[in-house]
Amino acid sequence: MENLVLADFDSFSNVEVYETTVIKDAKSLSKFYAGINKTRKPGLPVPIVDFSKEMAILVCLGEQKGKTKPVLSKLNETEDELVxxxxxxxEIEEETTIQPTYFPFYLYKLPLVDKVITLQKIDR
Incomplete structure (x- = not known):
């Protein structure tokens, strides 16, 4: 997806289930980072997002066995909605009998739009 920039990611968050959030203010972004930094010393820095021009999409994948990563693409766009x-x-790793467990999150920045953003999970 053009204009979509990966601002931050980490393999371990405290989010145990799949969830996505559109963030349009600094307070919400800081609140998420305060939550994941509770068990980190030092904590992860909060990425800089200019919310007057940009918005953020937070993707928490929940519990994952082995390394995974999300791929985002524009499915549909109307005057009112961006899907x-x-x-x-x-990610293919060497064959092991035990797969580590991760709780990854990904934070994307994109230009501010006055549309409803809907994220649709595609299962294969």
């Missing part, structure tokens, strides 16, 4: 497809891709 973004989210597909979770599995």
């Amino acid at each position: 973004i497809a989210l597909e979770i891709m599995v």
Whole structure:
């Protein structure tokens, strides 16, 4: 997706289930980082987002066995709504009998739009 920039990601968050959030203010972004930084010393820095021009999409994948990453693409766009497809891709690792467990999150920035943003998870 053009104009979509990965601002931050980490393999471990405190979010145990899949969820997505559109963030349009600094207070909400800081609140998320305060939550994931409770168990980190030092904590992750809050990315800089100019909310007068940009918005953020937070994708928490929940519990994942092995490394995964989301791939976002524009599915449909109307005057009122932007539908973004989210597909979770599995990164191929060497064959092991035990897959580590991750709770990854990804934070994307995109230009501010006055539309409803809908993220649609694509299962394969």
